[in-house]
Amino acid sequence: MPPSKDLRLRMYRQMLRIRRFEEKVNQLFLEGRMPGTLHLYIGQEACAVGACEALRPGDWTTSTHRPHGHAIAKGVSLDAMMAELFGKTTGCAGGYGGSMHTGDPEVGALTAIAIVGGSVPVAAGMALGFKMRKTNQVVCCFLGDGAINEGAFHEGANMAAIWDLPVVFVCENNKYGASTPIEQVVRLTKLSDRAQGYGIPGVTVDGMDALAVHETVSRAVERARSGAGPTFVECETYRFGGHSRTDTRSYRSREEEEAWKRRDPIPRLAEQLCDMGYATGEDLQAIAEGVAEELEGALRFAAASPGPAPEDCLRHVFAEEQPPR
Amino acid sequence: MTIAEALREAIREEMRRDERVFCLGEDIGIPGGFGGAFTVTLGLSEEFGHERILDTPISEAGIAGTAVGAALSGLRPIADVQYGDFLFCAMDQLVNQAAKLRYMSGGKVSVPLVMRAPCGATTRAAQHGQSPESFFIHVPGLKVVCPATAYDAKGLLKTAIRDDNPVLFFEHKLLYGSKGMRAEKGALSPVGEVPVEEYTIPFGQAVIRREGTEVTIVAKLLMVYKALAAAETLAAEGISCEVIDPRTLVPFDTERVVESVRKTERLVIVDECPRTGGWAGEVAAEIQEQAFGHLDAPIRRVTAPDTPVPFAPAMERYYVPDEDDIARTVREVLEWR
Numbered sequence: 001m002p003p004s005k006d007l008r009l010r011m012y013r014q015m016l017r018i019r020r021f022e023e024k025v026n027q028l029f030l031e032g033r034m035p036g037t038l039h040l041y042i043g044q045e046a047c048a049v050g051a052c053e054a055l056r057p058g059d060w061t062t063s064t065h066r067p068h069g070h071a072i073a074k075g076v077s078l079d080a081m082m083a084e085l086f087g088k089t090t091g092c093a094g095g096y097g098g099s100m101h102t103g104d105p106e107v108g109a110l111t112a113i114a115i116v117g118g119s120v121p122v123a124a125g126m127a128l129g130f131k132m133r134k135t136n137q138v139v140c141c142f143l144g145d146g147a148i149n150e151g152a153f154h155e156g157a158n159m160a161a162i163w164d165l166p167v168v169f170v171c172e173n174n175k176y177g178a179s180t181p182i183e184q185v186v187r188l189t190k191l192s193d194r195a196q197g198y199g200i201p202g203v204t205v206d207g208m209d210a211l212a213v214h215e216t217v218s219r220a221v222e223r224a225r226s227g228a229g230p231t232f233v234e235c236e237t238y239r240f241g242g243h244s245r246t247d248t249r250s251y252r253s254r255e256e257e258e259a260w261k262r263r264d265p266i267p268r269l270a271e272q273l274c275d276m277g278y279a280t281g282e283d284l285q286a287i288a289e290g291v292a293e294e295l296e297g298a299l300r301f302a303a304a305s306p307g308p309a310p311e312d313c314l315r316h317v318f319a320e321e322q323p324p325r
Numbered sequence: 326m327t328i329a330e331a332l333r334e335a336i337r338e339e340m341r342r343d344e345r346v347f348c349l350g351e352d353i354g355i356p357g358g359f360g361g362a363f364t365v366t367l368g369l370s371e372e373f374g375h376e377r378i379l380d381t382p383i384s385e386a387g388i389a390g391t392a393v394g395a396a397l398s399g400l401r402p403i404a405d406v407q408y409g410d411f412l413f414c415a416m417d418q419l420v421n422q423a424a425k426l427r428y429m430s431g432g433k434v435s436v437p438l439v440m441r442a443p444c445g446a447t448t449r450a451a452q453h454g455q456s457p458e459s460f461f462i463h464v465p466g467l468k469v470v471c472p473a474t475a476y477d478a479k480g481l482l483k484t485a486i487r488d489d490n491p492v493l494f495f496e497h498k499l500l501y502g503s504k505g506m507r508a509e510k511g512a513l514s515p516v517g518e519v520p521v522e523e524y525t526i527p528f529g530q531a532v533i534r535r536e537g538t539e540v541t542i543v544a545k546l547l548m549v550y551k552a553l554a555a556a557e558t559l560a561a562e563g564i565s566c567e568v569i570d571p572r573t574l575v576p577f578d579t580e581r582v583v584e585s586v587r588k589t590e591r592l593v594i595v596d597e598c599p600r601t602g603g604w605a606g607e608v609a610a611e612i613q614e615q616a617f618g619h620l621d622a623p624i625r626r627v628t629a630p631d632t633p634v635p636f637a638p639a640m641e642r643y644y645v646p647d648e649d650d651i652a653r654t655v656r657e658v659l660e661w662r
Contacts (some may be wrong), residue, residue, distance in 0.1 A: 093430050093433070094432065095431065096431040096432075101429040106433065110434070111433070111434065113421075121391050122390050122391075122418075123394060125391030125402075127398075128391055128394065129394065129395040129400045132376060133398070151386060156390055159391055316427055316428045317428055318427075319489035
């Protein structure tokens, strides 16, 4: 069944929410108004949105050090995201996590694990739990291209494979691990070929096309839910910005960047929506205004939210609220 | 009952009581296999099946990581590594994920897992004989348990399984009392009374293994027995030692030790971990901060030296603190008058 108008419009709006959120927080960082560090997802939105739209509300995601897009796509509110990045108690992790640990278990987005590859065995374990408890839930494990060279990836992928666990590995190949080009650290030209080593299906998809990601991940999710086991989905994508906020991107050419920006998933879907008669320029403008309004609201929410008491750093170490020594 | 049997009973009872509890590890349920490296899970797959006694690949990071994930999904995994030394392969999962997910999420998730790990020098040399407990007391968010008797092993493991936090559960290889092919040469294998009735043991409660008045000796795992032997020897010389077994390192029963030191005014800590940065040093620091005014002598540590665990039996005997090392140190402490 071809993707519905509603789904297409929803994906467009979701990608725009991620894009505008990140543009805003980047500006706040550069102005020195926001603490911490920042790994921007701009350019990769089709991956998170396409994959998360293939999930049910009870399904889970695991995420990485670049988690904003995954969290928003899975349903964490911009309010809770913004408040978290400002270190407020109303943040999705109460100010304990910050940018690299966004996520919210209440919407099935596991608090992001910022150790490269570290979430892979965890995702497999969650899927093991769902399988043992027969809950019919699926885990979508987001990882970067760099993660496939981690031992944790190997161990987690293998265990997911041998036990036919309901997990989908969505590998966002954005071509660089920090500044190192992927072709320098992997012999394969298609990262999805690595799936063969685990005896599971591997497929490469255009990660700049939300519909393509959605279609491919939907099939993988269906397979996982049916008990047939994991799939490795490589999404070919690109982060338009640097690795983190201090990155000047001297390791890659402006020409390469421009070529990828011409494939920007957001205008691409906008164009399709208009071509297919699903939306007019005015409709898209209305979506953009709605997103801008939501974002302003998130900023107000974060600004009005209380910060934690300094000594609150002693909480949440153990289930019991006994203060550590 | 031996410690291996006590641990098996604890697992069996908890798995019967709570269907969320399951075991995963290497060689734990293979028919005709070992029942784990030291027989603790022997026979359990016959009762609970291979889904709940889950044999894994040789993938320690995978074992720890899937245990974290399973715990997040609502189960209560008991993970198992064959030797505590292999925990180092799983350090990221234990230290960065298990210990920190609750905190990083602002208290929104729990990671109720037990990681069982055999420890202690047993003529297996440097990579199968370490005592890695000290590494884990340094990680906020992990609890660390070190039982020395069958009674404690069972009661503490049941508590660990019911605890909503990640728990590192260290078992000394010379205390298991494993039988058959897996029996250990030179093992103490204490056999102890374990009641038929249900019981658990709260964490953070030390026990006095021997009452005394002149020197407090704090020791864990195998070292409890070495300390008791030393205390016996010293008693014949007219020296009265109090031997305390903390049973859990995190949480640690500081009060019980302080109380004892108020009485004896002298403290010796015995630990099979290497000396620098180890548990013994931590206890010494804590007690001098809390009870300096009561001390009549410097706190002394009897530990393994800062070397890897050697192989040759003569070297290993030198390496592991023994009764004579402890007795000598106690006598030296008493020279401070």
